[in-house]
Amino acid sequence: MPYQDFRQFLDALRREGDLIEVTRPVDLKYEVGKALKQSYVHDGPAIIFKNNGTEFPLAAGLYSTRSKALLAFEADEDTIFAKVLHGLDNPMPPLLLNGATPCQEVILTGADIDLSRFPIPTYSPKDGGPYITAGIVVSKDPATGMADVGHYRFQITGKNTMSFLAQPFHRFGKNLAKCRELKRKPQAAIVLGTDPILAYTAQVQSPDATDDWQVAGGLRGAPVELVRCKTIDLEVPATAEVVIEFEVDLGETVMEGPLGEYTGYYTPASPKPVAHITAITHRKNPYFQGLLTGKPVTENHILKEIPFEASVWRTLKAQFPTVERVAIPPSGGVSFYVVIAMRPRFAGEARQAILAAMASNIRPKWVIAVEPDIDIYNPDEVEWAMSFRVRPEHDVFVVPSTPAGPLDPSVGEGAALAARTSSAVGIDATRPFGETFADVADVPGWQSYNFPELRRPRDQAGR
Ligand SMILES: Cc1cc2nc3c(=O)[nH]c(=O)nc-3n(C[C@H](O)[C@H](O)[C@H](O)COP(=O)(O)O)c2cc1C
Numbered sequence: 001m002p003y004q005d006f007r008q009f010l011d012a013l014r015r016e017g018d019l020i021e022v023t024r025p026v027d028l029k030y031e032v033g034k035a036l037k038q039s040y041v042h043d044g045p046a047i048i049f050k051n052n053g054t055e056f057p058l059a060a061g062l063y064s065t066r067s068k069a070l071l072a073f074e075a076d077e078d079t080i081f082a083k084v085l086h087g088l089d090n091p092m093p094p095l096l097l098n099g100a101t102p103c104q105e106v107i108l109t110g111a112d113i114d115l116s117r118f119p120i121p122t123y124s125p126k127d128g129g130p131y132i133t134a135g136i137v138v139s140k141d142p143a144t145g146m147a148d149v150g151h152y153r154f155q156i157t158g159k160n161t162m163s164f165l166a167q168p169f170h171r172f173g174k175n176l177a178k179c180r181e182l183k184r185k186p187q188a189a190i191v192l193g194t195d196p197i198l199a200y201t202a203q204v205q206s207p208d209a210t211d212d213w214q215v216a217g218g219l220r221g222a223p224v225e226l227v228r229c230k231t232i233d234l235e236v237p238a239t240a241e242v243v244i245e246f247e248v249d250l251g252e253t254v255m256e257g258p259l260g261e262y263t264g265y266y267t268p269a270s271p272k273p274v275a276h277i278t279a280i281t282h283r284k285n286p287y288f289q290g291l292l293t294g295k296p297v298t299e300n301h302i303l304k305e306i307p308f309e310a311s312v313w314r315t316l317k318a319q320f321p322t323v324e325r326v327a328i329p330p331s332g333g334v335s336f337y338v339v340i341a342m343r344p345r346f347a348g349e350a351r352q353a354i355l356a357a358m359a360s361n362i363r364p365k366w367v368i369a370v371e372p373d374i375d376i377y378n379p380d381e382v383e384w385a386m387s388f389r390v391r392p393e394h395d396v397f398v399v400p401s402t403p404a405g406p407l408d409p410s411v412g413e414g415a416a417l418a419a420r421t422s423s424a425v426g427i428d429a430t431r432p433f434g435e436t437f438a439d440v441a442d443v444p445g446w447q448s449y450n451f452p453e454l455r456r457p458r459d460q461a462g463r
Contacts, residue, residue, distance in 0.1 A: 002074070002220040005102070005239035006287060007195040010059065012071055013046050021048045028052055028130065032060065033123035036292040038298070040064050048287070049119065056121035060134070060290030063199060063299040068305055072196035073219075081325075084219065084310045088204065092217030094224040094235070101227040101238035108159040108280040109231065113160040115277070118242070119288045120156055124260030128269055130156045131259060133301075134291035135190035135244070136202045137166075138236055139175045142184050147235070148172060149202045151303070152294075154190060155256050160277040162246070163256035167268075167406055168418040170362060171208060176248065176273070185247040187232035188275075193241025194291045203304045205311035205361055206388065231278035241286040246275040262333050264295030265409040301330035308334055310361055316340065320353045327376040328362070336405050338364040339376040347433040354426040355399070363405040368427045373440075385429040389437075397429040 001008045013019035026032060026049045032215045039047060039061050045218040046061040046068065063069060070076055075083045108114075110437050120130040134153040139148050148171040154162040155461050164175035172188065191198075191258040201216040213235075217223045223368035226235035256272035307326060313326040322343040328334050344350045357367045370376060370385040390396065404420035405409040431437040 001070075002197060002222050003195040004268065004423040005195055006059075006241050006289075007024075009062065009072065009196045010021050010046075010048075010287075014259065015064065016067075016071060017045070017156065018065075018068060018071070019046045019048065019052055024051070025051045028058075028119055028121040030122060030125060031059065032290060033292050036061050036064070036290070037294070039294070041295065043067075045332050049290075052119040053082050054117060054288075054289050056117070056119055058121070058290050059193070059287045060121075060239065060292070061299065062196065062289070063291070066302060066305075069200070069302055072200060072369065073306070078104065078227045080306065081310065084306060087219035087221065087312070088310060090218045090312060091211075091214035092220075092223050093211075094213035094217060094226045096235060097225050097227050097238050101225075102283045103238055103240040103243050104227065104235065104281045105284045106231065106282050106286075107230055108282075109278070110289075113280055114256050115156050115162070115280075119290070121290050123292050124294060126258050126264070126266050127260060128155055128255070128257045130352055132156070132162070132190060132192070132244075133293055134199075134289040135192055136194060136198060136352055137172050137188050137190055137232055139172045139186070139188040140234060141171075141208065142179050142182050142186075143176055144209065146209060147211050147213055147242070148175065149191075149198065149216070150197075151202050151300075152190075153259060154275065155259070157254055157256075157274070161254075162275045162277070163243075163254045163272045164275060165256065165272055169363075169403065175210065176250070179248075180250050186250065187234060188246060188248070189229055189232065189234050189236050190244040191236050191240045191242075192244075193283075193287050194218070194237050194313055195239065198237060200307050201304060204306040205308060205315075229279070229402060230281060239333065240283075242280065242282040242288060242404045244277055245279040245281070247279045248257045248273050248275055260294040262293050262296070262298065262300040262409050263409055264333075265407075267407050268413050270413065291424075296330040296333060301334045304328075304334040305330065308362060312338065312357060312362065315354055315360060316342075318351055319356060320349065322349075323353060324372045325376055326357075328364075329377075329379075331379075332364070333405075336365045336408070338362075338367045339382055340369045341372045341374060341376045342430070343372055344369075344430055344433055350428045350430045351397070351426065354428065355431045358399060358424045363403055363420060363426060365405055365408070366425050366427070368429055370429045374429075382429075386427060389429045390427060391432075394432075397426045 253271035257269035
C-alpha cells in the first residue's frame with residue numbers, strides 16, 4: 001500500500017528510528033540549517049522542530065539519505081530500479097475529489113494571508129532571507145493544460161509575496177514563458193508535505209507533453225487524489241499539509257538571492273519574478289516542511305538521484321539497448337557528472353550514447369562511458385577505466401557551446417539564464433572496439449577461496 005500522505009511517511013520514519021522530535025527552542029535563522037547539516041553528514045534522522053517560534057511544527061530532512069529514499073519507495077537496493085521503471089511504464093490517471101478535503105480544512109485569503117506565521121528557515125549565512133526549499137510547484141501548460149510538478153525555491157519577500165527562480169529549461173519556467181506569449185497571467189501553487197512519492201515524481205525528467213499526475217500514479221501504484229484550488233484554476237493533492245496558491249505578475253521583478261545552492265555554491269542575488277499569494281490552505285495543525293540544500297550530499301541530491309538515473313537510463317536504452325546502468329552521483333550535483341555502463345555494438349556507439357546524454361535536459365558537463373564490468377557506482381573502478389582504457393587523443397572530446405548546466409558557478413552570472421553556455425567533456429572509457437586488449441589481471445575465484453587465517457582475531461571471537 002503506498003503512503004496516503006505525509007503523516008504516514010513520518011510514522012514509517014519513526015518506526016525505523018529515522019525521525020526525531022526536538023522540543024527545545026531552535027532558531028529558524030541558521031540553527032535549523034546547522035542541525036540538518038549535522039544530521040546529513042552522519043546519515044542521521046529526519047527532524048521535527050516543534051519549538052521553532054511559530055505555531056506550527058517544521059518537519060525537515062525527510063529525504064536526506066538513501067535509506068529514506070528506499071523507505072519512500074518501499075523498496076531495497078535490489079528492487080528499487082525495477083520498481084521505478086515499472087512505475088514509469090505504467091502511468092495512472094489521478095482522481096478528482098469533490099467536497100471537503102484535508103488540505104483545505106483551513107482556508108486563508110485576503111488579509112489573513114501571512115507567511116510569517118509559518119516556520120520558514122534562513123538556512124545558510126549568506127542567504128538573502130527565509131526560503132521555502134521543499135515546495136513542489138504545480139503548474140499547467142497554458143496552451144495544452146498539461147500539469148507539471150517540480151521543486152522550485154521561493155524567497156519570502158513579504159507577508160503575501162515571494163520571489164523565485166524557474167530555469168527557462170524547466171517546465172514551470174517554460175509555462176511562464178508561454179503565458180507571456182499568450183498574454184495570460186500565470187497561476188501556480190506550492191504544495192508542502194505530501195506523500196513522499198510525489199516529491200520523487202517532481203524530479204522525474206519527462207517530456208513536456210507528460211501529465212505528471214499520471215507519472216506519480218504509476219510510481220505510487222495508485223491514483224493521486226486531487227482537489228481544485230480555491231482561488232486559481234489548478235488541482236493539488238488532497239492530503240497535502242499546506243498549499244500556497246499564487247499568481248505571477250510578469251511585468252514585475254524584485255531582487256532574489258543569494259541562496260546556498262545544490263552545486264555547493266551561493267547563487268548571487270538577481271532580479272526575479274514576483275509571486276502574489278491568493279490563498280493559503282492547510283490541514284488542521286499542519287506540518288510545514290524544510291530542506292537544506294548546499295554542498296553535496298543534501299536532500300536535494302538524494303531526491304534527484306533515483307528519478308534522474310531512471311529517466312536518463314530510459315532515454316538512452318531506447319536507442320542504445322546495451323546500456324545497462326547509468327550513474328549520476330551527488331558529487332556532480334546529480335547533473336554535471338554522468339557515467340554510462342554499456343557494451344558498444346560497433347565502433348563509435350559509446351560516443352553516440354555520450355552525446356545523447358549530453359543532449360538531455362540535465363545538461364551534464366562530464367559524460368563517461370565504460371563497459372559493464374566496471375562498477376559505475378564505485379569511483380575507484382571508473383577512474384581505473386579512465387586511466388587504462390582511454391587513449392586521450394581518440395577517446396576524449398569536448399563539445400563546445402552546450403547550454404550551461406543549472407547554476408554552474410564556473411560560467412558566472414553575467415548573462416541571462418537562457419543565454420548561458422558552457423562546454424561538455426565526453427570520455428569513451430570502453431576498450432577500443434574490435435581490437436585485442438590486455439587481459440584483466442584478476443585472480444578468478446578469490447571471493448570463494450577458503451582462507452580462514454585472514455579473519456582477524458576480533459572477527460573470530462565468539463565463533
Ligand atoms: C529541492 C530542490 C529544489 C529545486 N529548486 C529549483 C529551482 O528553484 N528552480 C529550478 O528551476 N529548478 C529547481 N530544482 C530542479 C527541478 O525541480 C528539477 O530539475 C525538475 O526536474 C524540474 O522539473 P520540471 O521541468 O518537470 O518542472 C530543484 C530541485 C530540487 C530537488
